[in-house]
Amino acid sequence: xxxxxxxxxxxxxxxxxxxxxxxxxxxxxxxxxxxxxxxxxxxxxxxxxxxxxxxxxxxxxxxxxxxxxxxxxxxxxxxxxxxxxxxxxxxxxxxxxxxxxxxxx
Amino acid sequence: xxxxxxxxxxxxxxxxxxxxxxxxxxxxxxxxxxxxxxxxxxxxxxxxxxxxxxxxxxxxxxxxxxxxxxxxxxxxxxxxxxxxxxxxxxxxxxxxxxxxxxxxxxxxxxxxxxxxxxxxxxxxxxxxxxxxxxxxxxxxxxxxxxxxxxxxxxxxxxxxxxxxxxxxxxxxxxxxxxxxxxxxxxxxxxxxxxxxxxxxxxxxxxxxxxxxxxxxxxx
Numbered sequence: 001x002x003x004x005x006x007x008x009x010x011x012x013x014x015x016x017x018x019x020x021x022x023x024x025x026x027x028x029x030x031x032x033x034x035x036x037x038x039x040x041x042x043x044x045x046x047x048x049x050x051x052x053x054x055x056x057x058x059x060x061x062x063x064x065x066x067x068x069x070x071x072x073x074x075x076x077x078x079x080x081x082x083x084x085x086x087x088x089x090x091x092x093x094x095x096x097x098x099x100x101x102x103x104x105x
Numbered sequence: 106x107x108x109x110x111x112x113x114x115x116x117x118x119x120x121x122x123x124x125x126x127x128x129x130x131x132x133x134x135x136x137x138x139x140x141x142x143x144x145x146x147x148x149x150x151x152x153x154x155x156x157x158x159x160x161x162x163x164x165x166x167x168x169x170x171x172x173x174x175x176x177x178x179x180x181x182x183x184x185x186x187x188x189x190x191x192x193x194x195x196x197x198x199x200x201x202x203x204x205x206x207x208x209x210x211x212x213x214x215x216x217x218x219x220x221x222x223x224x225x226x227x228x229x230x231x232x233x234x235x236x237x238x239x240x241x242x243x244x245x246x247x248x249x250x251x252x253x254x255x256x257x258x259x260x261x262x263x264x265x266x267x268x269x270x271x272x273x274x275x276x277x278x279x280x281x282x283x284x285x286x287x288x289x290x291x292x293x294x295x296x297x298x299x300x301x302x303x304x305x306x307x308x309x310x311x312x313x314x315x316x317x318x319x320x321x322x323x324x
Contacts, residue, residue, distance in 0.1 A: 006235075007231075007234065007235030007236060008231060008235060008236050008237040009235040009236075010235065011304075012229055012237075012310070016302060016305060016306035016309065017302070018246075040236075040237040040239075041237065043243070043244040043246075044229065044237060045123070046244060046246035047243075047244065047245060047246050047313055047316070047317065048309060048313055049246070050245070050246040050249040050316075051202070051309055051312050051313040051316055052309065054249055054258070054262060054316065055266065055277075055281060055282065055312060056281055056282055057260055058258070058259045058261065058262040058263065059157070059161055059263075059266065059278070059282045060154075060157070061157055061160055061161075061283065062153070063153045063156040063157070064109045064166075064191070065151060066227060067166075067169075067170055067173075068152060069157065070170065071148070071170070071173055071174060071177065072148070073154060074143070074174045074178075075144075075145075075174075075177055075178065075181070078178055078181065078245050079144055079145075079181050080139065080141050081139065081140060081141025081142055082141040082142070082144060082145050083142055083145050094161045
């Protein structure tokens with residue numbers, strides 16, 4: 001027997017797993033039963049989902065090509081055999097190995 | 106601080122790649138034997154996700170660049186210690202996240218205070234009986250699509266994410282932006298899976314509140 005969800009707080013507490021589809025079926029059923037009678041929680045679920053979507057879209061930054069080049073150039077100095085063709089044009093390296101140099105593998 | 110050294114345990118299973126390229130495990134083994142080009146392939150494969158994490162954790166492109174350099178160099182130096190117990194990507198994320206967190210601590214000139222960092226996460230408000238307060242139930246989800254390309258919305262999201270406590274922000278970025286599993290995040294950050302779920306949920310609730318404030322102000 002599924003224990004019903006009476007209060008919105010219980011519903012909100014389960015939302016993380018619910019929107020990811022990993023909530024156990026009996027709890028998902030109880031949550032959906034609560035949603036069918038609680039418009040504020042329906043709104044809450046919609047805005048919770050929208051939050052994830054908006055943030056994912058806004059934060060999906062591309063790595064600049066210049067930064068890839070400078071990273072490659074930097075690692076080329078410390079990793080033997082690391083292919084690096086743009087060392088002449090890459091930006092100077094801001095990081096110095098804390099132990100004074102790379103360790104050979 | 107997460108321990109990067111691993112004890113001997115069964116290697117983590119690795120799915121075959123759909124693009125026919127060698128898997129991370131094979132590349133790691135080649136790199137451990139001194140193949141620099143194999144390490145370069147690992148860098149090429151993971152640098153974008155690490156950059157995104159570093160940029161959002163530090164809030165600065167210059168800092169993100171330094172975090173990436175430090176993280177990959179650190180990974181290379183510690184490669185002989187990598188035993189394949191975890192996925193290479195999780196191990197790499199752990200190194201990068203540690204590097205970014207250390208940088209944030211140094212910048213704040215308050216070393217080792219992260220654990221005591223006050224949590225000011227705002228979540229929904231409930232009545233004494235456990236019902237949602239009306240302030241938490243405004244429906245802006247339909248307007249979110251219209252505002253998707255708004256620069257103001259992008260700024261509001263960046264600020265809201267930047268305002269999260271560091272360890273909550275890290276979990277949120279790894280899960281909802283980079284799409285790692287809870288298990289991989291737990292491995293990367295030395296957390297339990299329940300702790301990952303709890304931080305993730307609280308971060309989302311706090312971000313939802315901030316976005317609600319943005320949309321209420323934009324009516």
